Amino acid sequence: MEEINDIDEIVDFLHENYFGTDDIYSGLPDRKINVEVRFPFEKPLFPEKTPDKVNIVFKNCIFKNELKLNDSESLLNFENCKFYGKVMGNGAHFSGKIRFRNCHFHNEVRFKNTRFNDLADFYSCHFYQRTIFYKTDFLQTAVFSGATFYENVLFTYTLFNKLVIFRGTNFIKGLDLSLSILSGSLSVFDIQLKDFAVLINNPTTDEYEENVFVIGEIPIKNKRETFRILRKTFEGNLDYIHSLDYKKLELKTYDKILDFNIKIGKDRWSNKFNKIILWLNRKSNDYGTRFEYGVLFTFVIGLIFFFLTFISTEVFWNNICFDCEIDWNVIGYTVKQFVNYLNPVHSIDFIDELRPFFGISYILDFFGRIAVGYGIYQTIQAFRKYR
Structure with missing residues (x-):
């Protein structure tokens, strides 16, 4: 590759290798330029002409300065x-x-x-x-x-x-x-x-x-x-598939902002509450992108509240036995009640039969309905991610 060590070499080459009158085209190919280049050049390119446009091409050149x-x-x-x-x-x-x-x-x-x-x-x-x-x-x-x-x-x-x-x-x-x-x-x-x-x-x-x-x-x-x-740009183009990627990144970044705000004591309780919401959003459907997270979340959260509701009753503690043989009728009844529990509008008659302590089971059942309903909603939202 030919080297250029003087800016005038560039100007002279462009001046000697051009075509056109109203529009002038010129170029410099395959050169290693070792000097600082300032454009427009101090030395006029075409002093004898007054073209409407000047087109200059530098092709396959190396600018060292x-x-x-x-x-x-x-x-x-x-x-x-x-x-x-x-x-x-x-x-x-x-x-x-x-x-x-x-x-x-x-x-x-x-x-x-x-x-x-x-x-x-x-x-x-x-x-x-x-x-x-x-x-x-x-x-x-x-x-x-x-x-x-x-x-x-x-x-x-x-x-x-x-x-x-x-x-x-x-x-x-x-x-x-x-x-x-x-x-x-x-x-x-x-x-x-x-x-x-x-x-x-x-x-x-x-x-x-x-x-x-x-x-x-x-x-x-x-x-x-x-x-x-x-x-928002992807959503505006109705490209919901890629918009989900940046929705997830946006919320992950916001989660880190909340961590920092909590660390420095800025609106601590408000930021903690928002962080809990984001945590639930991530665990329940990964910010609206994974429906299987919603299914698992609904099952696990339902199981937790169902268990807490059961152990808050007199019948549970009167019949608990660790050395007894497995009673498949009891297991079948429990599974039936759990499946029924996953319906947020289930009846509370089964709680009445279990004789709850101080009505605690009713309170747990109320919060369990909210948690299960939230899980079902998040599952549906993830299914609708592509609108």
């Missing part, structure tokens, strides 16, 4: 390029389309206060460092399809004015959409995003801003909001 992008009306294309220096577009306004296709960013990528007035395409790109789009305006379509982010990616106060596409995007670590401004549409399909590590603390306002703007750490409340946004 920083690429600095400033205000430009050109159409820029980077295809199969590798960037070992920083890619910086802070404060730039791009009037033309910008395409990075199948590029590898081994260093920092920053588009702070950047405005993309037309298409911004990062198709099938690989981002190896934490990436923060801070106050970036995507006024038209933004494409991240097939891209892979190996570290956290944050869209902090980023505007998606028309459409942002995440199709087949792979998030190895974390994603933060919580602070993005979704004025347009969010298109997600076949993305890869699992649970990920976040900051669990109580930061000051300055610490919070530093995390989401400078460091690239994702606070846990941002994580929960990101999962909520994805869940």
Whole structure:
């Protein structure tokens, strides 16, 4: 691969290898660029012409130093390029389309206060460092399809004015959409995003801003909001199958938030009560995704309350015998009563016959009906997970 050690070599090559008049097309293929590149170049590309559009393609190039992008009306294309220096577009306004296709960013990528007035395409790109789009305006379509982010990616106060596409995007670590401004549409399909590590603390306002703007750490409340946004997006597309994945992740994250709030003493009793609700939700149907959990929960909780109801009666203690032979009639009667007990509207006549102590069995039966009814409801909800 031929090496370039002077920026003028790039300018001269582009100037000598172009075609078109109103729209000029030029490109630089298969080069290892060892110098810092600033675009637009200080030296005019086509001083003798006034083209309507300039299309420039860098193909199969290796950028060893920083690429600095400033205000430009050109159409820029980077295809199969590798960037070992920083890619910086802070404060730039791009009037033309910008395409990075199948590029590898081994260093920092920053588009702070950047405005993309037309298409911004990062198709099938690989981002190896934490990436923060801070106050970036995507006024038209933004494409991240097939891209892979190996570290956290944050869209902090980023505007998606028309459409942002995440199709087949792979998030190895974390994603933060919580602070993005979704004025347009969010298109997600076949993305890869699992649970990920976040900051669990109580930061000051300055610490919070530093995390989401400078460091690239994702606070846990941002994580929960990101999962909520994805869940609502899938629900809006009637894709209930994938919405369940992010509903589960959202509630698991909220559970950790409750743990932290309890630890620091913030609304302790309220958070403890909410944690109990989440615990029951997880155990009874795994947040609406597993009907078999509901069946097992109903059976076990029914058995517990049925047993407690029985041992609170005089007949039970008068007839208990550990050395006696098995009476299959008694076992059959007990099984019959247990199956009947699993009906929340069962009769209480069998309790009257057992002569309960101080009416305790009636109280236990009342709470048992609620618990069994809850289990049945949760089972039905899990069966309806696909609506």
